Amino acid sequence: MNLPVPPAEALIVVDVQSAFVSGDGAVPDAARLVDRTTDLIARARRSGALVVHVQNDGAAGADDEAGTPGWELHHPVQAGPAEVVIRKTKDDGFDGTPLGSLLADAGIRALAVCGVMSEMCVLATARTALALGYRVVLPHDAHATQDIPARPGLGDRVPAATVSRVAEWALGAGVEIPPRAADVTFTALP
Known part of the structure; x- marks a missing residue:
């Protein structure tokens, strides 16, 4: 039996950009991820929680290079006081961005994190949030990544689902990991 997840006051949507959820470069089961993130965003908006879209500005030539179709x-x-976009150039959504001050100024204490890539930007952003003392909820079915390809001398292909689960594990006991995004609830900004 799953215990109810206390509500979050903010939703951090990490790098849900065209390059990662559509076309040849999409994460496995991108449709599921898009469904879960769509639902989380809609429910956060309805509750009056803060919604932060974190958008990666990839390097020149990258699938998410700023200004390219994959970057979108x-x-x-729905831009406004309760929904913003924060652009970043590093894995961690807090590093070199106004995310920390935005959350602090809004009085946020608990946040949900979703998006891509599990072991990179999602992990880095969630880890910093935990280090800063936020209650962090990472719904298991609302983050995703790519398979790690096989490499001679290093090992076989690692399926994306395994990579995502390891990323959750790497966050330690401080993170809350409900099995389903549908288990996450939101409350209005404090």
Whole structure:
């Protein structure tokens, strides 16, 4: 039996950009991820929680190079005081961005994190949030990544689902990992 997940006051949507959820470069089962993130965003908006879309500005030539079609956010943004876009150039959504001050100024204490890539940007952003003392909820079915390809001398291919689960494990006991995004609830900004 799963215990109820206390509500979050903010949703951090990490790098749900066209390059990662559509076309040849999409994460495995991208449709499921898009479904879960769409639902989380809709429920966070309805509750009055803060919604932060984190958008990676990839390097020149990268699939998510700033200004290219792959860089575009997949989900439409309803810009306003309770929904913003923060651009970043590093894995961690807090590193070199106003994310920390935005959350602090809004009085946020608990946040849910979703998006891509599990072992990189999602992990880095969630880890910093934990280190800063936030209650962090990472719904298991609302983050994703790519398979790790086989490499001679290093090992076989590692399926994306395993990589995502290891990323969850790497966050330690401080993170809350409900099995389903549907288990996450939101409350209005404090």
